[in-house]
Amino acid sequence: MAEHDAGTDTAPALRTDLFVDGGFRPAASGRTFPCVSPRDGRVIAEIAEGDAADVDAAVAAARAAFEDGRWRHRHPRERRAVLRRLSELVEAHREELARTESLDMGKPVSDALAVDLRVTVQTLDFFAEAVDKVYDQVAPTDARTLATITREPLGVVAAIVPWNFPLMLAAWKLAPALATGNSVVLKPAEQSPLTALRLAELAAEAGLPPGVLNVVTGFGPTAGAALGRHPGVDAVAFTGSGEVGRLLLHSAADSNLKRVALELGGKSPQIVLADAPDTETVARAVAGGIFFNQGEVCSAGSRLLVHRSRKDELLDAVVRASEAMRPGDPLDPATTMGALVERAHLDRVLGHLATAREEGAAVVTGGGRVLEETGGFYVEPTVLDAVTPDMRVAREEVFGPVLAVLPFDDEDEAVALANGTPYGLAAAVWTRDLSKAHLMARAVRAGTVWINCFDDSDVTVPFGGYGQSGFGRDKSLHALDEYTQLKTTWIRL
Ligand code: ADP
Secondary structure, eight states: OOEEOOSSSSOOOEEOSEEETTEEEOOTTOOEEEEEOTTTSOEEEEEEOOOHHHHHHHHHHHHHHHHTTTTTTSOHHHHHHHHHHHHHHHHHTHHHHHHHHHHHHOOOHHHIIIIIIHHHHHHHHHHHHHTTTOOOEEOOOOTTEEEEEEEEEOSEEEEEOOSSSHHHHHHHHHHHHHHTTOEEEEEOOTTOOHHHHHHHHHHHHHTOOTTSEEEOOSOIIIIIHHHHHOTTOOEEEEESOHHHHHHHHHHHHHTTOOEEEEEOOOOOEEEEOTTOSOHHHHHHHHHHHHHGGGGOOTTOOOEEEEEGGGHHHHHHHHHHHHHTTOBOOTTSTTOSBOOOSOHHHHHHHHHHHHHHHHTTOEEEEOOSEEOGGGTSOEEOOEEEESOOTTSHHHHSOOOSSEEEEEEESSHHHHHHHHTOSSOOSEEEEEOSOHHHHHHHHHHSOOSEEEESOSSOOOTTSOBOOSGGGEEOOBSTTTHHHHTEEEEEEEEEO
16 A cells, blocks of 8 residues: 655654455555645645546445445444544544645645534444434324334435535535445545545454445545446435536436436625624624635625625725734644635636636735745735626635625625525524514525525534535534435334
């Protein structure tokens, strides 16, 4: 097995091979691809480049594990214990995993610890506990029949995840999938394969039987697409772009009608009404809502819709708040904004900024690449004023630290602007008026609405989109529905 050093004395060896049927192995083709750290543009590992042949092997292993019941037929208490052990192992290795995540995809290591690792552990815990606490149902039929409604696992679930929260999003999918007895083939993004491989290793250490969790690293159009069209995959749980979401729906239709759950992008509005709470509080939430994780967040508050009477004062405060989020070395614990994930994405974000300028947006702060001398991919926190709804930066997801500011004059206009994109992932409303808050929350088309806060989340609360932000829900007991089907059994007494 190929092993590389993560670049420090204390870092453990990185896992770089596919994890199939309980063990690491190279890709069938023998090919590898370089894993580049966005921190400095350096290659930190060579990763096995899985493709259709490896997907076949992983799906076969997952299928065999499902059919012989080595996992789903274990006593629920035992399955709970294995998943609990996995959460404890992740907790015990949190520093290492946070560091690997930061090195691999550029987020600040302190955020990786405080958010990604904390949420991953909570997610594994929550669904472990659900294993032996969720009951099935008996239908209210007549006195001479017994009709039971039971949840059954789907079979083989492919989890295809992106690079912005690699470990956390993998946990959002595989924790409920495993808790309900499925087998999983996890395909991490090619930009961020490292923590998924380590997670699989820890799962084996926790006692998850071989074949129940497999990880195929590789590229989207090869390994990812092979999962999408595979007749042996019963469901795809996907987080990523709308384009790929559509491809997966086509593949499902063209193959075996596998179930597809999609969590896609967003263009989430922060709606600040004239009677919003104090400006400093709102400004901190607006800045944090777009600059956290370098803006690489599907629910990022990328549009600030602000009542004209509050705009100038709020923009000043947002600019001040953004000063606290200067890009820096992701591995420095003091850093609050890291590097964009890869060169191609840096170019995409800079392209959006160039177009916004050409279309007439005014740069209030930021606007360009910084720390170029490091070789890394850093962009300043950027605020764009004079944005109009027809500009690209007001309609398309930038997935970078770029805030588009659009003023409004009345609340109907605010709702029209908020709902004026095909997306519907999240929105926030800032107001002191209770009735307005409720009415706006109802009027805004989004899977999550925050009132006087932003980015609040908990594993007990579902997350997912309306409209072209996708369908299906991660987290909470509702996520169990994504990985199970209902069986009704009639018994004539
Ligand atoms: P982004 O644009 O944020 O990189 P993508 O949707 O391209 O988002 O990637 C999210 C995940 O989807 C990654 O794991 C990627 O490898 C995978 N992917 C990309 N293209 C395809 C495809 N054609 N079929 C299946 N998965 C894909």
